Amino acid sequence: MATTAQSQAPTAARGAPRAQRWRPYQIAFWLVCLAAVIAFPLVISDPAITTVAFFTLVFAAAGSAWNIFCGYTGYIALGHAVFFGTGCYALTIICARWHIAGGWAPFEFVPLAGLIAAVVAVPVGLVALRTRRHTFVVITIAIFFIFQLLAENNIFGLTNGMTGAELPIPPWSGYVYNLPFYYVILVILLLAVGTSWFVRHSKYGLELLAIRDDEGRALGLGVHTTRVKLSAFVLSAFFVGMCGAVWAYYVESVFPPFAFDALFDVLIALMAFLGGLGTISGPLLGALLLEPAQQYLTIAVGQNGLNLVVEGLVFLAVILLLPEGIVPAVSNRLFGRSAARSATPVAPGPAGPAGAPGSTEAQSPTTDPGSVMAER
Amino acid sequence: MSLVLQGIVTGILTGGVYALMAAGLTLVFGVMDIINIAQGAFVILGAYLSYALATHFHVDLFLGLFITIPVMFVLGVILEWTLIRPLKRDRTQLSILVTYAIAIITEGLLYFFFSADTIKLFAWYTTQSVHVFSFYLPDIYLMAFGLSALLLGALYLLLYRTKFGRSVRAMMQNRAAALLIGIDVERVAALTFGVGVALTAAGGMAYGATTAFNPNSHYDLISRLLVIIIFAGMGSLGGALIASVGMLVIENLTTLLLSPTWASTVFYVLLVFILIVRPQGLFGKADARSQ
Numbered sequence: 001m002a003t004t005a006q007s008q009a010p011t012a013a014r015g016a017p018r019a020q021r022w023r024p025y026q027i028a029f030w031l032v033c034l035a036a037v038i039a040f041p042l043v044i045s046d047p048a049i050t051t052v053a054f055f056t057l058v059f060a061a062a063g064s065a066w067n068i069f070c071g072y073t074g075y076i077a078l079g080h081a082v083f084f085g086t087g088c089y090a091l092t093i094i095c096a097r098w099h100i101a102g103g104w105a106p107f108e109f110v111p112l113a114g115l116i117a118a119v120v121a122v123p124v125g126l127v128a129l130r131t132r133r134h135t136f137v138v139i140t141i142a143i144f145f146i147f148q149l150l151a152e153n154n155i156f157g158l159t160n161g162m163t164g165a166e167l168p169i170p171p172w173s174g175y176v177y178n179l180p181f182y183y184v185i186l187v188i189l190l191l192a193v194g195t196s197w198f199v200r201h202s203k204y205g206l207e208l209l210a211i212r213d214d215e216g217r218a219l220g221l222g223v224h225t226t227r228v229k230l231s232a233f234v235l236s237a238f239f240v241g242m243c244g245a246v247w248a249y250y251v252e253s254v255f256p257p258f259a260f261d262a263l264f265d266v267l268i269a270l271m272a273f274l275g276g277l278g279t280i281s282g283p284l285l286g287a288l289l290l291e292p293a294q295q296y297l298t299i300a301v302g303q304n305g306l307n308l309v310v311e312g313l314v315f316l317a318v319i320l321l322l323p324e325g326i327v328p329a330v331s332n333r334l335f336g337r338s339a340a341r342s343a344t345p346v347a348p349g350p351a352g353p354a355g356a357p358g359s360t361e362a363q364s365p366t367t368d369p370g371s372v373m374a375e376r
Numbered sequence: 377m378s379l380v381l382q383g384i385v386t387g388i389l390t391g392g393v394y395a396l397m398a399a400g401l402t403l404v405f406g407v408m409d410i411i412n413i414a415q416g417a418f419v420i421l422g423a424y425l426s427y428a429l430a431t432h433f434h435v436d437l438f439l440g441l442f443i444t445i446p447v448m449f450v451l452g453v454i455l456e457w458t459l460i461r462p463l464k465r466d467r468t469q470l471s472i473l474v475t476y477a478i479a480i481i482t483e484g485l486l487y488f489f490f491s492a493d494t495i496k497l498f499a500w501y502t503t504q505s506v507h508v509f510s511f512y513l514p515d516i517y518l519m520a521f522g523l524s525a526l527l528l529g530a531l532y533l534l535l536y537r538t539k540f541g542r543s544v545r546a547m548m549q550n551r552a553a554a555l556l557i558g559i560d561v562e563r564v565a566a567l568t569f570g571v572g573v574a575l576t577a578a579g580g581m582a583y584g585a586t587t588a589f590n591p592n593s594h595y596d597l598i599s600r601l602l603v604i605i606i607f608a609g610m611g612s613l614g615g616a617l618i619a620s621v622g623m624l625v626i627e628n629l630t631t632l633l634l635s636p637t638w639a640s641t642v643f644y645v646l647l648v649f650i651l652i653v654r655p656q657g658l659f660g661k662a663d664a665r666s667q
Contacts, residue, residue, distance in 0.1 A: 078472070127648055127651050135412070137472050138411055138605075145599035146648075153638075155641065205566070262595050269473065305488045305492075307484065309480075309485055311480060312477040312479075312481035313477075317461075320462055
């Protein structure tokens with residue numbers, strides 16, 4: 001935290017006027033984006049394209065949610081498919097047990113499915129967050145495989161094993177089928193991005209960033225690290241669970257290898273890395289670039305496995321050539337922070353220095369790290 | 377009683393094969409502080425290499441190892457050199473993503489060249505079995521165990537009787553100090569990664585001869601291997617051997633006495649308990665590397 005404050009003080013002074021000049025354009029840009037996303041399926045009604053748009057929004061929402069925990073704390077979790085799958089199965093089981101008919105009704109239970117995923121995240125987080133860094137990554141992967149195995153073996157009689165389970169069939173057909181799903185996932189996406197923005201601009205968000213910069217020092221400064229980490233973990237699981245629930249209702253049936261998909265873990269991480277880990281817009285940009293490409297590849301060369309090769313190569317290229325991601329790279333150019341950045345001591349965290357996402361936001365008085373430090 | 381004995385014996389024999397794969401994984405972790413998620417994919421690649429040699433060139437599975445082990449060694453060194461060494465900042469976490477990508481690429485290539493069909497390595501001795509005590513034991517289990525024991529012995533000699541091994545152990549203890557006393561850490565890291573990958577050639581052959589596999593099997597393998605090295609404590613070679621055998625014995629006993637459904641679950645549940653009590657694993661050093 002102290003590192004953040006010291007390194008940002010001069011930067012803020014230099015970057016502030018330029019950043020503030022950009023602010024109206026930035027707001028206008030976001031409003032145009034929002035309008036475009038809302039209008040998109042109405043203008044282009046081809047179901048083949050709106051399907052891709054739907055999946056893109058699912059990944060954008062899941063990526064934003066993943067970023068709330070992983071981007072801000074610097075803990076790379078490669079097991080969020082656990083919560084995606086839990087959301088899938090939660091909605092499936094709710095619909096089956098309570099005899100929910102197809103239509104709008106299953107959507108009402110999406111938040112409940114997210115809540116169930118969040119509840120599952122509590123013990124998972126308690127176990128995994130006892131460790132740090134690479135041990136944490138490995139443990140999230142191991143826990144993911146435990147859940148996949150539980151689902152495959154139908155351990156508690158909940159998942160119906162490899163036979164899969166059916167959801168209610170939505171009554172919409174043809175050209176309008178995608179629309180309800182599209183707007184529901186859009187609402188979830190907006191909630192996830194809003195939460196991400198809110199967290200980033202709160203004292204709570206600063207505590208998360210402090211953990212990323214130096215966990216030991218954050219603890220020393222009075223951040224309740226365990227509580228803060230666990231709550232962010234659970235928060236991200238909640239949104240990922242809701243994404244899973246909507247996704248499951250969309251595809252109408254769930255199977256363990258698709259609900260608990262190892263590729264999902266990597267894809268959301270890749271999207272966040274490509275866009276910019278720890279930035280608000282990074283996961284959105286990453287999903288927008290990668291998910292359509294991924295859908296195209298699966299259709300074009302999916303049957304002989306070459307889609308995996310291309311995805312892996314893109315992944316390698318992103319990590320090796322652009323480890324900080326597109327958004328921080330571009331915002332450095334725009335606001336000329338690269339000089340200050342290279343002088344910033346980078347604490348062991350995978351992302352760039354704290355404040356990179358908030359190149360424009362970090363200047364508001366309430367969230368200036370310096371002012372929080374002063375209050376303490 | 378005979379079931380218990382059978383479970384223990386087959387558990388120890390197949391556990392030896394897992395020990396070989398886990399040894400490579402934990403060795404690379406100890407020296408380079410990275411986790412090679414592609415280890416499972418390399419095992420499957422090794423199995424497919426043996427398969428290709430056996431079907432296209434009629435090379436015996438065990439003789440084929442004289443080709444596949446050097447090939448995998450060179451592959452490992454090249455991958456370390458081109459993909460892992462360039463990671464300057466936060467190599468530990470980024471390397472997990474890089475090796476994950478390598479695993480996905482390997483899986484895709486194997487799908488492309490060998491299709492998704494499930495296969496098993498075959499030779500005249502893979503169908504033989506011997507009668508011991510009161511049950512039949514496939515010959516190949518004994519041979520795979522022998523191979524693993526031989527290679528683990530060779531690994532022991534490499535680590536404890538050569539200058540290279542001394543460098544490796546020095547780096548496992550303290551990388552910075554190893555650099556200061558004049559060890560070429562980058563070279564040792566590349567060679568260690570090569571050795572770790574080379575072990576998967578033999579591990580893959582033994583795995584492929586005892587278990588049916590397809591390109592997708594690497595997920596199952598890497599999850600088991602990760603569980604083994606977390607259970608043992610990451611970076612602990614001896615621990616990895618004990619954990620491998622322990623895991624497979626528990627799995628086999630559960631399969632035979634309870635039901636196959638619960639086999640791996642029991643071990644995973646055990647893992648979670650261990651993590652709650654000892655986050656650093658059974659034989660791991662307390663938080664030595666957690667920063």
